[in-house]
Amino acid sequence: xxxxxxxxxxxxxxxxxxxxxxxxxxxxxxxxxxxxxxxxxxxxxxxxxxxxxxxxxxxxxxxxxxxxxxxxxxxxxxxxxxxxxxxxxxxxxxxxxxxxxxxxxxxxxxxxxxxxxxxxxxxxxxxxx
Amino acid sequence: xxxxxxxxxxxxxxxxxxxxxxxxxxxxxxxxxxxxxxxxxxxxxxxxxxxxxxxxxxxxxxxxxxxxxxxxxxxxxxxxxxxxxxxxxxxxxxxxxxxxxxxxxxxxxxxxxxxxxxxxxxxxxxxxxxxxxxxxxxxxxxxxxxxxxxxxxxxxxxxxxxxxxxxxxxxxxxxxxxxxxxxxxxxxxxxxxxxxxxxxxxxxxxxxxxxxxxxxxxxxxxxxxxxxxxxxxxxxxxxxxxxxxxxxxxxxxxxxxxxxxxxxxxxxxxxxxxxxxxxxxxxxxxxxxxxxxxxxxxxxxxxxxxxxxxxxxxxxxxxxxxxxxxxxxxx
Numbered sequence: 001x002x003x004x005x006x007x008x009x010x011x012x013x014x015x016x017x018x019x020x021x022x023x024x025x026x027x028x029x030x031x032x033x034x035x036x037x038x039x040x041x042x043x044x045x046x047x048x049x050x051x052x053x054x055x056x057x058x059x060x061x062x063x064x065x066x067x068x069x070x071x072x073x074x075x076x077x078x079x080x081x082x083x084x085x086x087x088x089x090x091x092x093x094x095x096x097x098x099x100x101x102x103x104x105x106x107x108x109x110x111x112x113x114x115x116x117x118x119x120x121x122x123x124x125x126x127x128x129x
Numbered sequence: 130x131x132x133x134x135x136x137x138x139x140x141x142x143x144x145x146x147x148x149x150x151x152x153x154x155x156x157x158x159x160x161x162x163x164x165x166x167x168x169x170x171x172x173x174x175x176x177x178x179x180x181x182x183x184x185x186x187x188x189x190x191x192x193x194x195x196x197x198x199x200x201x202x203x204x205x206x207x208x209x210x211x212x213x214x215x216x217x218x219x220x221x222x223x224x225x226x227x228x229x230x231x232x233x234x235x236x237x238x239x240x241x242x243x244x245x246x247x248x249x250x251x252x253x254x255x256x257x258x259x260x261x262x263x264x265x266x267x268x269x270x271x272x273x274x275x276x277x278x279x280x281x282x283x284x285x286x287x288x289x290x291x292x293x294x295x296x297x298x299x300x301x302x303x304x305x306x307x308x309x310x311x312x313x314x315x316x317x318x319x320x321x322x323x324x325x326x327x328x329x330x331x332x333x334x335x336x337x338x339x340x341x342x343x344x345x346x347x348x349x350x351x352x353x354x355x356x357x358x359x360x361x362x363x364x365x366x367x368x369x370x371x372x373x374x375x376x377x378x379x380x381x382x383x384x385x386x387x388x389x390x391x392x393x394x395x396x397x398x399x400x401x402x403x404x405x406x407x408x409x410x411x412x413x414x415x416x417x418x419x420x421x422x423x424x425x426x427x428x429x430x431x432x433x434x435x436x437x438x439x440x441x442x443x444x445x446x447x448x449x450x451x452x453x454x455x456x457x458x459x460x
Contacts, residue, residue, distance in 0.1 A: 001267060002149050002290035006297050009260070013301045018251055020193035020243055021259045025301040029309040032322035058180040059252065060245050064188040067249035078187075085185035109325055114339055 153285025155271035156422035164403035170218035179204035264290035303359025320348035330391030372409035
């Protein structure tokens, strides 16, 4: 049992498998720099652009934003389903939304500054809910 | 590999094997199991698991042990599972069907935390508790009523397996940093940027975290200390007298992560304490005077497993593993 557990942990980490609770234990393992890249979902509504964020900050809802990266590779029906679900979590009525853009944003923190500065923003995907 | 080196390696492996599998006191198993059950109980009791039911099915990720569940469970079912888990914890604490109670608590806790984490992001907050507790799922219940005086292989290996699991996990967290970033993880601005990027999460405000992030010597010392602690975890935990210092060190490390970034790794600290503190005591010592492993018996020893009988020894006699290996690796 002891050896089996230890070997399973070592093997999972070696092959970098992620099937929770089997995990590679990559906690803060990448070197951070002064540049961050993030994905944002922006809804074009009748009242202007709104960043789509789950209103409820509980982990099981807020961390769904990690799946933004899956949108580009998803089938059109699946994309629409996911985007509509995120609009619902953000409390935005899909009927008021013309389209939802997935945007890739690069930000940097200049030396001595305490506010991150947006360096570039590009639209990765456009979805009609 | 030379013959001498191979022979030395074999001797070391045999010594480790003896230390891991040597007979141990039944009361130590009860203490570790009870403390881990209390950690599970705390985690089960202090979270609103019904939030899982509010996550749309379209945004549920199935890449975990609960991935087979196609439907989003209703809130009432999640509460029922939570209550079942807490009942299991109560059974363990009351020393009534402790093994069954522990299995129930672990299964419900694992299911709920897997569902909680089914949002696309790998959440590590509860994974140490779940993983370390696996070692105790197969541990036999010591027979009543003289359970706490018994020594046997059946009660020696499970706490040590939990300790080995704990050591392996901490080692891996450090090894992955070296694997993916190398020494740069320590000797660069890495930790400064970790602090600057996460400062907004600090419960004490971002300003002072940014001030610390601007001290390169301090941030590199923090990074170096954390990495050294993780990589040397197996050494700290192999030696009885350094187990409590290890718990204090990980408490400082995870505590600083919460203070700086607001990330809650309290379950890691509690799990490390639940396993390492009882195993830091001498074999004859009981944690908290025996509150977690009540009863005193006749001092029998079962040297070859739960079913085997050996010569009676006084309760509190030195551990077999100590006499065999001459070190304090086991307990």
